[in-house]
Amino acid sequence: MVSVFELFHIGIGPSSSHTVGPMRAAMWFAQELMESDFRDPISRICVTLHGSLGATGKGHGTGKGVILGLSGQSPESVLPSQIISIVADAQENGRLSIMGAITIPFDIKTDIVYKVKSLPQHPNGLTFQAFAASGDMLLERRFFSIGGGAVIRGEQPLVPEVPLSVPFPFNTAAELLTLCKNNRITIAQLMMENEKARYPEAEIHARLDRLWEVMQDCVRRGFEATDMLPGPFKVRRRAKGMRETLLKNMNGETDLLSAMDWLNVYALAVSEENAAGGQVVTAPTNGAAGIIPSVLHYYMHFIKGASIQGVREFLLTAAAIGTLYKTNASISGAEVGCQGEVGVACSMAAGGLCAIIGGTPDQIENAAEIGMEHHLGLTCDPVGGLVQIPCIERNAMASSKAVNAARLALHTVGEHHISLDAVIKTMWETGADMKTKYKETARGGLAVNIKLC
Known part of the structure; x- marks a missing residue:
């Protein structure tokens, strides 16, 4: 596992x-x-x-x-x-x-x-x-x-031959949901029990809290930096200026979409720090590192009753979803395109958020499925081979999608038509069909249609 x-x-x-x-x-x-x-x-x-x-x-x-x-x-x-x-x-x-x-x-x-x-x-x-x-x-x-x-x-197989023995092993979302139902536990509780096969519970909490601490530090650094990002495009950081504008507007009329603005600025702050070579939490990749911190900051600032325990449950739930992608498909942009990076991070964030705002395991699975379904076929075509265009804005867009997917899933009545397992299988097959030039080679798509400065 x-x-x-x-x-x-x-x-x-x-x-x-x-x-x-x-x-x-x-x-x-x-x-x-x-x-x-x-x-x-x-x-x-x-x-x-x-x-x-x-x-x-x-x-x-x-x-x-x-x-x-x-x-x-x-x-x-x-x-x-x-x-x-x-x-x-x-x-x-x-x-x-x-x-x-x-x-x-x-x-x-x-x-x-x-x-x-x-x-x-x-x-x-x-x-x-x-x-x-x-x-x-x-x-x-x-x-x-x-x-x-x-x-x-080089001499290792791509998949380990001997899996770690855990109390609740699962390979598919269907198995995960069955385990939760039969044992009357949440996805986060199940993941915690599996992690306890590796580490003491206190250490797990400490490590989860450390991840959240680094995510917050990364956002803070992103809010302070004003320099241009490295590379020929001279891309200017936007997070600091956007945050200052949002803070000024807080004293004016209420903007019903201000939460989305904050989602954007959190994601930009982290993605800009990543593009500059700063310290980030790989979640589950660096190219998609802004999505989960953005959604977690949204939770802490906009959801009543938010707590560190909620952050832990979010990360545990998101990791269960990420496990399914890593086991049955890929989180590598070089293998399956950006659907395996930004798409997976969106799926993980959607499921994690759904869990801590009252979603059932079935609704969490639905949220994760929605998050990926609308990223299927997403190419990885970094302009100039840099993790800047379109990667930075893509993190912001996916953060908003993750929140929307979680909220849509909470309003789901009855069964949905596409399962998370089906969408993961589809993502893997789509990645296999995708031309190599669209998979992190900078030889297709935006990468060749934008002239270097």
């Missing part, structure tokens, strides 16, 4: 699959280098990025992630000041400290190779090679960044 903390974890922007995953893979490779006893010292490291990583890695910060990981930094603990200094040392001085133990020459223009052709196993592949001064290869390892920051080694 997929853990809540596999779907939600702390990382850095701009991309979970293209920055966080490669960073984690590079750290594993560096650790193995330090544990190996080579006859000759390490003289050079070469990293080859395959498929989607090769196509959009420059805009998605893959090189940055590789440099940080080889330096021994983890996505969860690296500080912004460390990011700047480590990457600058490699770029300006042409050197890299491996795990802080040995320093080798490192030329980011030649030692990181971008190849658009994918490896057979997955569109996001990385090959690491370490060489001696003689040119002899000392170590070679391959990894795949499979979405949401998750990484597997």
